[in-house]
Amino acid sequence: MANEKKPGVFTGPLWTNNPVVVQVLGICSALAVTTQMKPALVMGISLTCVLAFANVIISVLRNTIPNRIRIIVQLVVVAALVIIVNQILKAYVYDVSKALSVYVGLIITNCILMGRLEAFALGNKPFPALLDGLGNGLGYAMILFITATIRELFGSGTLFGYDVIARFVNEAGYDGYQNCGFFTMPAAALIILGCIIWYQRAKNPDLQDK
Amino acid sequence: MKLNDYINEKIDPLFQKGGKYEKLWSVYDSFHTFLFVPRHTAARKGVQVHDSVDSKRVIMMVILALVPAALVGMWNVGYQHDLALGINDGWFMQFLYGLVAFLPKVVVSYVVGLGIEMTVACIKREEVAEGFLATGLLIPMIVPVNTPLWMIAVATAFSVIFAKEIFGGTGMNIFNPALITRAFLFFAYPKAMSGDEVFVRTGSALCNSPIEGTAVVDGFSGATPLAAVADGSFDPATYSTIDAFLGCIPGSIAETSTLAILLGACLLLLTRVASWRIMLSVFVGGAAMSAIIAAFSDNAPTVCQQLCFGGFAFAAVFMATDPVTGCRTNTGKFIYGLFIGVMAILIRMFNTGYPEGAMMAVLLGNACAPLIDYCVVKSNISKRAKRVNA
Numbered sequence: 217m218a219n220e221k222k223p224g225v226f227t228g229p230l231w232t233n234n235p236v237v238v239q240v241l242g243i244c245s246a247l248a249v250t251t252q253m254k255p256a257l258v259m260g261i262s263l264t265c266v267l268a269f270a271n272v273i274i275s276v277l278r279n280t281i282p283n284r285i286r287i288i289v290q291l292v293v294v295a296a297l298v299i300i301v302n303q304i305l306k307a308y309v310y311d312v313s314k315a316l317s318v319y320v321g322l323i324i325t326n327c328i329l330m331g332r333l334e335a336f337a338l339g340n341k342p343f344p345a346l347l348d349g350l351g352n353g354l355g356y357a358m359i360l361f362i363t364a365t366i367r368e369l370f371g372s373g374t375l376f377g378y379d380v381i382a383r384f385v386n387e388a389g390y391d392g393y394q395n396c397g398f399f400t401m402p403a404a405a406l407i408i409l410g411c412i413i414w415y416q417r418a419k420n421p422d423l424q425d426k
Numbered sequence: 427m428k429l430n431d432y433i434n435e436k437i438d439p440l441f442q443k444g445g446k447y448e449k450l451w452s453v454y455d456s457f458h459t460f461l462f463v464p465r466h467t468a469a470r471k472g473v474q475v476h477d478s479v480d481s482k483r484v485i486m487m488v489i490l491a492l493v494p495a496a497l498v499g500m501w502n503v504g505y506q507h508d509l510a511l512g513i514n515d516g517w518f519m520q521f522l523y524g525l526v527a528f529l530p531k532v533v534v535s536y537v538v539g540l541g542i543e544m545t546v547a548c549i550k551r552e553e554v555a556e557g558f559l560a561t562g563l564l565i566p567m568i569v570p571v572n573t574p575l576w577m578i579a580v581a582t583a584f585s586v587i588f589a590k591e592i593f594g595g596t597g598m599n600i601f602n603p604a605l606i607t608r609a610f611l612f613f614a615y616p617k618a619m620s621g622d623e624v625f626v627r628t629g630s631a632l633c634n635s636p637i638e639g640t641a642v643v644d645g646f647s648g649a650t651p652l653a654a655v656a657d658g659s660f661d662p663a664t665y666s667t668i669d670a671f672l673g674c675i676p677g678s679i680a681e682t683s684t685l686a687i688l689l690g691a692c693l694l695l696l697t698r699v700a701s702w703r704i705m706l707s708v709f710v711g712g713a714a715m716s717a718i719i720a721a722f723s724d725n726a727p728t729v730c731q732q733l734c735f736g737g738f739a740f741a742a743v744f745m746a747t748d749p750v751t752g753c754r755t756n757t758g759k760f761i762y763g764l765f766i767g768v769m770a771i772l773i774r775m776f777n778t779g780y781p782e783g784a785m786m787a788v789l790l791g792n793a794c795a796p797l798i799d800y801c802v803v804k805s806n807i808s809k810r811a812k813r814v815n816a
Contacts, residue, residue, distance in 0.1 A: 396580075398614035407588060 229351035236359040241327040247405040255315045256364030260357025271349030274337040371399030452547035456554035491690035499680030500524030506626040531566035538582045555596030564604035567680035570624040581610045625676040652781040670734035681740040691743040700747035703759040708742035711767020741784035751792040755802040766791040
């Protein structure tokens with residue numbers, strides 16, 4: 217990815233260099249938290265915050281961190297931020313925090329975080345690092361949101377918990393729309409992600425494997 | 427002018443390059459090769475042994491082999507319906523009822539599947555591959571009779587797109603598309619795929635709203651023997667093995683009659699369309715596993731019952747033997763078959779969430795087939811290398 221033409225620090229990760237569908241990072245959480253839209257949205261925002269702050273902090277410290285212990289320093293910073301985010305979620309949106317369970321804590325091990333800290337924050341000034349963190353976080357959040365929308369709409373017939381598909385019930389007692397249980401399974405998230413990647417590669421020929 | 431000449435001289439050019447309907451060439455070609463002999467049976471130069479048996483004709487053999495199972499299955503649909511209502515209007519009416527219930531499913535499966543295949547072929551400007559001819563008939567045969575048509579349409583579309591076209595079409599798929607359809611239905615609409623209400627149609631043949639004035643017998647249950655196994659209420663003495671062998675028990679449309687399936691198996695084996703190695707080893711693996719389980723448990727089905735119940739025989743004869751998704755090496759075929767047989771019985775007996783294990787076992791076997799082949803080839807190479815070095 218180093219020698220291709222540089223997209224904008226902020227806009228690049230949103231689409232042409234998206235962390236999920238181009239770099240294929242952070243897939244596990246994308247499969248796990250996208251059954252419903254609310255947890256997916258919260259997860260996306262949480263990761264964006266953690267990534268932006270961690271990027272800035274590491275970027276500020278970049279000249280004082282000894283090279284040999286940089287991973288430990290990064291982990292300490294990220295872990296502190298994740299704990300703060302986790303506490304805020306528990307305090308204000310407890311039900312979503314329950315739904316996300318361990319996945320908020322697992323932001324620490326999210327590949328996007330480590331990747332951006334290593335590849336960008338350690339070598340750039342704080343402001344570009346902030347933009348980079350926001351861009352990558354929002355790129356991740358966007359893919360999560362799209363996947364969760366499709367999965368919740370077809371899997372449960374709802375959006376944000378509100379019933380959006382008209383369910384008429386005829387006299388014989390048959391439901392008008394039957395939830396497709398397949399979409400609530402992780403396998404469906406993988407297939408939807410695959411379709412997004414398919415669409416994205418089709419739109420960007422320079423991303424296709426030669 | 428004869429019809430044949432008329433088609434060759436007048437219709438053909440319309441679809442060739444530069445013709446009026448050039449874009450529909452794939453569709454035209456698929457019907458042409460389906461109805462006539464293939465255009466090229468041998469190249470002009472060189473000596474070659476080649477006849478007109480192309481894969482369309484091989485697949486026609488599979489379809490012929492499916493006919494007995496389909497016929498008995500259709501009769502059984504009507505028979506179970508009559509049993510549920512407590513009436514008997516003769517075998518012909520029962521067959522007719524089953525036919526009316528079965529045919530729409532076949533039409534839906536073919537229209538949806540072939541529609542997608544032809545669209546993709548037109549986009550890629552390729553010949554329409556013939557694999558779906560068999561798949562399209564298999565799909566309605568392995569679903570419960572109460573499955574709504576739209577579910578079959580959704581599942582068929584899913585499996586043709588995501589299990590077949592994504593991988594490159596016929597001959598490239600790693601999983602059996604018919605089984606993927608069944609698996610999709612099972613996971614997406616579990617209520618419509620198992621339980622004691624889906625396998626017997628109590629309404630009219632075309633739709634499932636109950637018929638007026640024909641009260642269903644009190645306490646009637648259309649539970650399959652495997653459902654009884656799953657909830658632990660199975661007693662081998664109360665279920666007739668002969669009924670299961672002949673095919674008058676509730677079950678998915680064409681999987682109930684082991685006898686009819688074996689007739690189809692004979693045709694497949696005589697014409698060498700299916701591999702006897704896979705078929706035999708699936709039955710051997712299943713029988714061995716059932717014998718072990720029956721030896722340790724009092725209320726487990728006997729070996730004969732295990733092989734006749736549910737979709738085991740159907741999966742062994744028509745699903746496991748699919749040459750595309752199965753093993754290629756001869757040793758591999760034995761391992762693959764044994765694996766499927768053992769796994770089918772294991773899943774059936776020990777995972778109460780999946781009353782029928784044959785579908786899962788074959789899909790698992792499909793996933794392992796390339797690995798089995800790889801190991802067989804590698805071990806053969808190292809064996810021969812040792813001989814050379816010695």
